[in-house]
Amino acid sequence: MELDLLVIGSGPGGQRAAIQAAKLGKRVAVAERRNRLGGVSIHTGTIPSKTLRQATLEQLATRPLDVLDPNRVEETERAAMEQLLDRANAVVAAETAITREQFRRNHVGLLPGDACFEDDHTVRIDGSDDPIRAARIVIATGTRPARPSTVEFDDRTIIDSDGLLKLESRVPRTMTVVGAGVIGVEYASMFGALGTKVTVVDQRDRVLSFLDTEIGEAFQYLLRRRNVTFRLREKVDAVEALKGRGARLKLASGKEIVSEAVLYATGRQGDTDKLGLGATGLECDKRGRIKVDSAYRTAVPHIFAVGDVAGGAGLAATAMEQGRIAVLNAFDQPVTQLPQLIPYGVYAIPELAMVGRTEEQLTDDAVPYVAGMARFSELARGVISGDRDGILKLLVSPEDRSVLGVHVLGTSATDLVHIGQAVMAAGAGGLDFLVTAVFNYPTFAESYKVAALDADNRIKAMKAFGE
Numbered sequence: 001m002e003l004d005l006l007v008i009g010s011g012p013g014g015q016r017a018a019i020q021a022a023k024l025g026k027r028v029a030v031a032e033r034r035n036r037l038g039g040v041s042i043h044t045g046t047i048p049s050k051t052l053r054q055a056t057l058e059q060l061a062t063r064p065l066d067v068l069d070p071n072r073v074e075e076t077e078r079a080a081m082e083q084l085l086d087r088a089n090a091v092v093a094a095e096t097a098i099t100r101e102q103f104r105r106n107h108v109g110l111l112p113g114d115a116c117f118e119d120d121h122t123v124r125i126d127g128s129d130d131p132i133r134a135a136r137i138v139i140a141t142g143t144r145p146a147r148p149s150t151v152e153f154d155d156r157t158i159i160d161s162d163g164l165l166k167l168e169s170r171v172p173r174t175m176t177v178v179g180a181g182v183i184g185v186e187y188a189s190m191f192g193a194l195g196t197k198v199t200v201v202d203q204r205d206r207v208l209s210f211l212d213t214e215i216g217e218a219f220q221y222l223l224r225r226r227n228v229t230f231r232l233r234e235k236v237d238a239v240e241a242l243k244g245r246g247a248r249l250k251l252a253s254g255k256e257i258v259s260e261a262v263l264y265a266t267g268r269q270g271d272t273d274k275l276g277l278g279a280t281g282l283e284c285d286k287r288g289r290i291k292v293d294s295a296y297r298t299a300v301p302h303i304f305a306v307g308d309v310a311g312g313a314g315l316a317a318t319a320m321e322q323g324r325i326a327v328l329n330a331f332d333q334p335v336t337q338l339p340q341l342i343p344y345g346v347y348a349i350p351e352l353a354m355v356g357r358t359e360e361q362l363t364d365d366a367v368p369y370v371a372g373m374a375r376f377s378e379l380a381r382g383v384i385s386g387d388r389d390g391i392l393k394l395l396v397s398p399e400d401r402s403v404l405g406v407h408v409l410g411t412s413a414t415d416l417v418h419i420g421q422a423v424m425a426a427g428a429g430g431l432d433f434l435v436t437a438v439f440n441y442p443t444f445a446e447s448y449k450v451a452a453l454d455a456d457n458r459i460k461a462m463k464a465f466g467e
């Protein structure tokens with residue numbers, strides 16, 4: 001088979017790459033492992049984890065009172081876990097079907113099976129005798145959980161984020177999460193909310209160190225209130241499954257933690273080891289990542305790499321845009337670069353989101369700023385919805401009144417952040433837009449107006465003081 005473009009991997013990066021090529025009228029196909037159409041994102045990552053979160057929130061809202069009956073706890077917890085996973089499976093199936101249909105109507109061919117390079121233009125698909133020759137190739141093979149060689153994963157007691165989706169037993173009563181990155185924290189907060197006593201272990205001294213410190217501290221406090229304990233600056237020495245149920249974690253500090261389940265979330269490894277990269281002359285680093293330039297071109301000019309396998313933000317949203325940009329570059333089309341302003345969302349309970357710089361980064365960069373705060377406890381929408389813990393913080397330049405950073409903790413944070421992103425993109429005077437705009441009432445979006453007025457008042461007070 002001869003193609004203009006072969007894409008390897010059908011996650012967000014591969015999907016957008018293939019569809020962009022189809023829109024340019026190119027002959028394009030996507031190679032994907034069997035039963036994995038849609039990638040990590042649909043099968044084990046973004047989509048199932050966000051569905052589990054949504055199902056958890058709904059379970060909490062409707063939890064029957066008999067969960068308090070000690071004789072029925074086990075039964076209720078088993079049913080709860082089943083419901084969570086059933087919901088995730090249903091959404092995974094629906095999203096897979098949507099992806100298949102998008103490929104079909106855009107005439108993107110599907111090549112089921114593992115792809116392996118034979119040379120820099122030829123790829124063999126496992127189970128097929130027909131080698132695929134392509135003028136250009138996009139590698140979008142993503143990542144898999146990094147599994148320390150000393151840990152024996154069993155998909156039952158000692159699991160990673162893939163194994164979590166196969167749990168058949170009930171909601172565990174105790175869980176240790178190793179790794180306080182985004183995956184660890186999202187799942188820790190979810191199980192904590194369900195009533196599991198969760199211990200989070202991380203070698204770093206901060207949880208999600210990219211967060212603004214004030215927001216990060218408020219977040220950690222809220223998690224502690226919901227059954228989560230943090231053991232930071234702690235390294236795991238060993239983990240062993242116990243006879244019967246549970247596992248024991250030994251920390252370098254000498255402490256031991258025993259729990260029913262251990263979730264490892266200590267980062268991810270580029271999925272490149274079986275790709276036969278050697279046949280192309282390309283290499284990957286020790287984390288399996290492929291080096292690319294700003295056009296997502298590898299050292300072999302007609303081979304591109306996008307998404308998690310090319311390193312970078314590790315987000316579905318950036319993978320999609322990289323896929324589109326890479327293909328525009330591959331076919332010499334006009335193209336812009338990935339924007340500087342990327343929003344981050346953490347779908348924990350409670351939700352977190354940010355765009356732009358933190359107070360600490362602005363201080364390090366010697367950029368003067370003023371902070372304006374809105375507390376959801378004083379917003380009508382917060383009181384109506386029962387979210388009195390939420391915060392929206394704006395960091396504003398007192399000089400040109402541009403918004404430099406937006407940090408949100410609480411309901412709808414991952415949606416709300418985009419208002420800030422748009423205002424930041426507008427540049428100087430963004431604060432004035434927020435001060436003078438009229439927002440729907442009652443909404444969480446009104447928090448922008450409240451925080452902007454707060455920042456404006458502080459700037460005025462500062463100036464009045466100096467007069």
Ligand SMILES: Cc1cc2nc3c(=O)[nH]c(=O)nc-3n(C[C@H](O)[C@H](O)[C@H](O)COP(=O)(O)OP(=O)(O)OC[C@H]3O[C@@H](n4cnc5c(N)ncnc54)[C@H](O)[C@@H]3O)c2cc1C
Pocket residue numbers: 008009010011012013014031032033036037038039040041042044045046047049050113114115116140141142143161183271274275306307308309314315316317318319347
């Ligand atoms: C638990 C979890 C939660 C997440 N939550 C979020 C979130 O809320 N928001 C967000 O933006 N991001 C989230 N992410 C990250 C997001 O899923 C990834 O950034 C995104 O999936 C990367 O897309 P990708 O295109 O690089 O490829 P992937 O989605 O990783 O897919 C790559 C595909 O390539 C296939 N493949 C690999 N090798 C071969 C081969 N040799 N032949 C054929 N096919 C091959 C794989 O089977 C896989 O299907 C989460 C990740 C995890 C693990």
Ligand SMILES: NC(=O)c1ccc[n+]([C@@H]2O[C@H](COP(=O)([O-])OP(=O)(O)OC[C@H]3O[C@@H](n4cnc5c(N)ncnc54)[C@H](O)[C@@H]3O)[C@@H](O)[C@H]2O)c1
Pocket residue numbers: 178179180181182183184186201202203204234235236265266267268313314315345346347
């Ligand atoms: N909402 C989202 O956008 C979202 C959600 C989930 C995942 N993701 C992406 O998925 C990727 C992987 O996430 P992750 O959380 O697995 O990785 P990560 O690299 O972000 O975090 C891993 C954490 O594990 C800790 N760690 C590593 N080894 C340890 C050890 N032996 N003992 C104790 N602590 C240890 C590290 O210090 C780090 O804090 C990231 O790129 C992330 O952006 C995004």
